[in-house]
Amino acid sequence: MDQYSTKPLLVQKVLGCLIGGAVGDAMGAPPEGKNPEEIRTRYGWITDFVEPWDGPSPLGKGDGRYTDDSHMVQILSRIYLDVNDHLDVYRFAKEIVPPIADRTRYVPERGRDMLLLDRLFYPEKWLYIRLRLANVDPRIGGLGNMVNCGAAMYAAPVGIVNACDPQAAYREAIEIFSAHQHSFGLEAAGVMAACVAEAFRPGASVDSIVDVALSLAQEGTRAAIAAVVDCARTQNDWRAAIEPLRAAIQPYDGAAEDFHDRGNGSNDWNPSRMHSIEEVPIALGFLVTTGGDFEESVFGGANYGRDCDSIASMAGAIAGALHGVTAIRDQWIDQVQQANRVDFAALAEPLADLAASLHQRRMAHLRELEEGFAALRQQPAS
Numbered sequence: 472m473d474q475y476s477t478k479p480l481l482v483q484k485v486l487g488c489l490i491g492g493a494v495g496d497a498m499g500a501p502p503e504g505k506n507p508e509e510i511r512t513r514y515g516w517i518t519d520f521v522e523p524w525d526g527p528s529p530l531g532k533g534d535g536r537y538t539d540d541s542h543m544v545q546i547l548s549r550i551y552l553d554v555n556d557h558l559d560v561y562r563f564a565k566e567i568v569p570p571i572a573d574r575t576r577y578v579p580e581r582g583r584d585m586l587l588l589d590r591l592f593y594p595e596k597w598l599y600i601r602l603r604l605a606n607v608d609p610r611i612g613g614l615g616n617m618v619n620c621g622a623a624m625y626a627a628p629v630g631i632v633n634a635c636d637p638q639a640a641y642r643e644a645i646e647i648f649s650a651h652q653h654s655f656g657l658e659a660a661g662v663m664a665a666c667v668a669e670a671f672r673p674g675a676s677v678d679s680i681v682d683v684a685l686s687l688a689q690e691g692t693r694a695a696i697a698a699v700v701d702c703a704r705t706q707n708d709w710r711a712a713i714e715p716l717r718a719a720i721q722p723y724d725g726a727a728e729d730f731h732d733r734g735n736g737s738n739d740w741n742p743s744r745m746h747s748i749e750e751v752p753i754a755l756g757f758l759v760t761t762g763g764d765f766e767e768s769v770f771g772g773a774n775y776g777r778d779c780d781s782i783a784s785m786a787g788a789i790a791g792a793l794h795g796v797t798a799i800r801d802q803w804i805d806q807v808q809q810a811n812r813v814d815f816a817a818l819a820e821p822l823a824d825l826a827a828s829l830h831q832r833r834m835a836h837l838r839e840l841e842e843g844f845a846a847l848r849q850q851p852a853s
Contacts, residue, residue, distance in 0.1 A: 491791020
């Protein structure tokens with residue numbers, strides 16, 4: 472932690488967000504898709520990186536290797552750096568496909584350089600299918616996709632570049648991710664970005680993050696967050712909270728109760744104004760239950776089962792942004808960077824510089840607007 476403790480607070484928070492999300496992703500990856508009972512039988516309580524589900528191996532999800540969630544976070548972060556500005560849906564659509572479909576990158580689960588497109592889940596392959604092969608208007612690119620957390624899982628960089636301004640983060644996320652998702656999958660991405668942006672604000676707290684989520688979320692997403700948070704406030708231990716939180720989200724969850732048997736004519740992944748994805752509300756639930764503690768929030772997500780890598784990743788990104796990188800164990804930082812051949816500081820520092828630059832540009836624009844309105848308010852000369 473000493474290597475980071477002297478860096479500006481903004482840099483510490485960007486590092487905390489990026490590394491926190493990656494640590495959560497890697498910790499929750501091995502049991503992804505399993506139920507809590509299966510996880511307990513295989514691992515006991517997960518409180519550190521664990522080996523792959525099928526046993527020791529240099530490949531597969533385990534030992535600090537993260538999943539597509541973290542790859543997509545890094546890709547979007549680099550897009551922001553390349554563009555050196557905020558994104559609209561057209562620029563997002565232009566920039567998002569080449570890094571996943573044209574350029575190889577090291578994928579630790581497979582132990583080799585490859586196209587990320589070959590690793591992505593179907594709703595993320597949708598970006599390639601719709602934006603390149605079908606060449607649709609990106610404003611409606613997400614229509615028809617399976618509604619899931621595929622956009623929310625990499626929304627954290629939108630919060631970073633809109634640090635301290637959750638409303639702006641929400642608007643930008645809804646704008647750009649309309650090329651990828653729709654319905655409550657799109658809504659969740661906006662809320663996730665807003666929560667990260669609020670976590671950057673000095674004086675932010677778990678309560679203020681929840682308040683932001685509830686003030687911006689719409690319809691089923693808002694109802695789900697409210698139900699999960701109400702439940703979480705009755706809990707004080709992440710282990711005991713797993714079953715109650717699942718019961719709280721279940722009426723709103725757009726995924727099957729049997730996580731292994733989805734689709735098949737059921738209501739899975741269908742658009743709805745009453746449903747919500749599971750991951751964002753549950754991540755917030757563990758933050759509330761643990762008082763925002765980084766480690767315990769991630770532990771809760773990793774042990775929850777189902778889409779536990781995304782839940783732990785979202786909880787880790789928000790808690791990491793709230794507390795900064797010094798809340799994360801050095802050994803976890805080292806292991807996740809070594810296992811995935813990544814240097815987060817090389818990404819975080821320029822991203823922090825960009826966030827600061829975008830804030831300065833916005834303030835200059837507001838001063839120009841004020842000067843314009845001051846002139847408009849002048850009485851005409853007689």
